[in-house]
Amino acid sequence: MIKKKLTLIFGGKSEEHEISILGARKIFSDLDKNKYDISFIGIDKNGVFKLLKEIPDAKAMFFEEKMILDNEIITHLMNTDIVFAILHGNNGEDGNIQGLFELLGVKYVGCDVLQSSLTIDKHMTREFLRLNNIPVVEFKMMRKGEPIPDINEYPVFVKPASLGSSIGVTKVKSEDELSSAIEEAFKYDDKILIDKAIIGREIECAILAGEITGVGEIRPSNEFYDYEAKYFDGGMSEVIVPADISEETENKIREYTSKISDLLNIKTISRVDYFVRDEEIFFNEINSIPGYTEYSMYSMLCGNIGYKGSEILDILISKVK
Ligand SMILES: Nc1ncnc2c1ncn2[C@@H]1O[C@H](COP(=O)(O)OP(=O)(O)O)[C@@H](O)[C@H]1O
Ligand SMILES: [Mg+2]
Structure with a gap:
């Protein structure tokens, strides 16, 4: 060969x-x-x-x-x-x-220019999906130099609009912590989001070529899934596949993910992340190049629908145009 x-x-x-x-x-x-x-x-x-x-x-x-x-x-x-x-x-x-x-x-391999540039920007992605009836996390957007928006309920999550790995993300519990969190997020981007905190569960779903996987849950070892909990907690954060949630909620998340895959024409690779509070689902973000380390959610979700190691990569490579 x-x-x-x-x-x-x-x-x-x-x-x-x-x-x-x-x-x-x-x-x-x-x-x-x-x-x-x-x-x-x-x-x-x-x-x-x-x-x-x-x-x-x-x-x-x-x-x-x-x-x-x-x-x-x-x-x-x-x-x-x-x-x-x-x-x-x-x-x-x-x-x-x-x-x-x-x-x-x-x-x-992977997402094209438009898919990548849209999904890197959590603000634009959420605006686009909201218009298409996907329920997204409630948030306020702020650009550098603009006045701080009114926040009437804490906690909130302050984050750069376009980054990943939880860098620059802070959970803010009261007004006096807000400005330092905003300053931190602006170190990484000229546009930031102030999210209403969803006190619930973190549920993720993946796209592998034309298929939508089941869902998995992240149980962070820290108060939230920060940089340390993601990569340097010695495996204390749990990645649970399949997630132990109701069939109805799982189906709904898979439906949203399928709709997102169609709307953006993502038929290669992505991980789509949600928060779930009781049975209510909130879209958080799309990762067009999901983390691919040893115990990453993406490979576990693909594994759960029957694809292992080299097979996942063969499928992704076969989709190259
Ligand atoms: N609105 C929110 N409600 C609850 N937890 C949040 C919220 N926003 C962020 N988090 C926590 O912070 C982590 C990182 O935020 P996220 O928006 O996923 O940014 P990143 O692109 O860096 O992964 C999430 O995995 C979650 O633990
Ligand atoms: Mg994330």
Whole structure:
């Protein structure tokens, strides 16, 4: 069998650099080496692309080179059959690198430019879905320099509009904590959201090609699913698949996810996150490149509908246009 030339891209300028490297390590270990001839491009913390012989440990990469993209990289990309960019946050999950692939005529796994740029922005995604009758978390949007909106009920969650991994997210319990939380979120974005806190459960659903998985639950080890609880709590946060919720609520969430997949024409990969309070469902966000570490929700949800490791990746790769 002729192997496909596949290039894994990881790292990046975003705050989620190290998480991306962990994801690449997992994907590399799952990929069927009989089918794919795999090469690596790392992007360092300054945004410099470099061909690498292997995937390094999940530490910040800094390369000596100064050119963001040199001829070697462009030639490599144009000669590869498929690119799999496991990047999170800005420049990776927001349509920018997808635009580069489009310009170069490179085939790539996952969401396209529009899907990526819409879903990275929690504000725009929620506005769009709300118009299409998906129930979304109640929130106020604030741009840098604008007055702080009136908040009449606490707790709230303050967060950058476009990031991930809970970076810059603060649970605010009273008015006197609000301005420092806003300042923190503005470190990462010029637009932030102040969400009404949904005191309930965190339920997630996934899209794998044309299929909608079942649902899983996150039970964070901290007060909420912050950066530490996500990645560095030694496995204390629980990822429960399938979630122990009523069939009715599960079906409703799967229906919403299916509608979202159709509305945005996402037929590749995404994880769609909700909060559930009693039986009430609130859409939170879409992750167009979901976390792909060892015990990530995405692979567990796909596993639950019968797909394991290399199979999931084969399906995603088969969807490349
Ligand atoms: N409105 C909310 N109600 C309850 N918990 C929230 C809310 N917003 C955020 N959280 C908590 O903060 C975490 C991170 O927020 P989220 O909006 O998912 O941002 P990120 O893109 O960084 O994952 C969530 O997983 C959840 O634990
Ligand atoms: Mg989240």
